[in-house]
Amino acid sequence: MTDVSKYTRQTVTEVRSWVPGKLFSLRVTRDPAFSFKAGQFARVGLPAAADGEPDASPDAAPTLWRAYSMVSGPLEDALEFFSIVVPEGEFSPRLAQLRVGDSLYIEKNPYGFLTIDRFFPAAPDGTQPEPQPGQQPDLWLLATGTGLSAYLSILRDPATWTSFRRIIVVHGVRHAEELAYREEIESWSNLPEFAAVHRADPRKLIYLAIATRQALPGMPSERLTTLIADGRLEQLAGERLDPKLAKVMLCGNPEMLSAARKLLGEMGFAPGRRGIPGNLAVENYW
Numbered sequence: 001m002t003d004v005s006k007y008t009r010q011t012v013t014e015v016r017s018w019v020p021g022k023l024f025s026l027r028v029t030r031d032p033a034f035s036f037k038a039g040q041f042a043r044v045g046l047p048a049a050a051d052g053e054p055d056a057s058p059d060a061a062p063t064l065w066r067a068y069s070m071v072s073g074p075l076e077d078a079l080e081f082f083s084i085v086v087p088e089g090e091f092s093p094r095l096a097q098l099r100v101g102d103s104l105y106i107e108k109n110p111y112g113f114l115t116i117d118r119f120f121p122a123a124p125d126g127t128q129p130e131p132q133p134g135q136q137p138d139l140w141l142l143a144t145g146t147g148l149s150a151y152l153s154i155l156r157d158p159a160t161w162t163s164f165r166r167i168i169v170v171h172g173v174r175h176a177e178e179l180a181y182r183e184e185i186e187s188w189s190n191l192p193e194f195a196a197v198h199r200a201d202p203r204k205l206i207y208l209a210i211a212t213r214q215a216l217p218g219m220p221s222e223r224l225t226t227l228i229a230d231g232r233l234e235q236l237a238g239e240r241l242d243p244k245l246a247k248v249m250l251c252g253n254p255e256m257l258s259a260a261r262k263l264l265g266e267m268g269f270a271p272g273r274r275g276i277p278g279n280l281a282v283e284n285y286w
Contacts, residue, residue, distance in 0.1 A: 064090060
């Protein structure tokens with residue numbers, strides 16, 4: 001039995017298909033009391049079908065729950081989620097069938113620690129002062145597939161743009177059609193709210209889209225870990241992946257996380273510990 005006090009019922013307001021039958025995004029209403037940090041995830045719920053029934057009642061209590069990073073920024077009025085369809089899965093195929101006006105459920109508390117504040121020491125009063133100009137590190141956001149979700153929320157948070165010198169987003173997929181949100185990311189430099197930032201530094205945001213099974217113009221068709229290991233990722237970005245100058249986030253498939261974490265560890269990147277900020281953050285909820 002699910003405790004009704006732990007979740008709210010929300011309504012789908014927009015459905016976006018990136019790759020039919022495979023990749024999609026949902027935008028839903030947001031409870032005013034639901035507060036989160038950019039990079040965190042929510043537990044999303046759906047009711048299960050009763051025994052012998054092909055479909056669940058839309059008014060039944062949610063009993064199936066999955067974790068999904070918010071794509072939306074913490075200041076937005078709605079919540080957005082990005083998902084892949086697992087054909088034999090119990091949850092994602094049903095989530096993909098939702099249409100505008102349908103309901104889903106969101107637990108009242110967010111989860112996760114893939115947030116930029118873990119990279120900076122807190123002041124004695126508990127606040128998190130932003131780094132001073134000239135002392136700002138670079139932020140590398142390395143993702144495969146739907147691991148991009150958390151980074152979109154981070155990029156939609158104004159605090160990110162003032163906390164780092166440059167932001168390097170690397171999104172690895174198999175096929176170019178899977179590069180969801182590509183046009184949006186590439187257009188950010190033209191948005192009025194980011195115009196001043198990009199005038200001051202045209203290279204403030206560096207976006208690298210990589211498809212392993214389809215060579216894109218000027219890009220190798222290699223895995224992210226291969227590009228880290230042979231140094232080509234730094235060459236493509238035009239920036240150094242230096243543990244003294246950079247903070248790195250990892251989010252994606254387990255194989256990538258394991259291999260990238262090992263490679264970056266050998267380069268001097270490590271998670272924070274015992275209240276001491278690190279320079280590597282990994283989300284393991286996948």
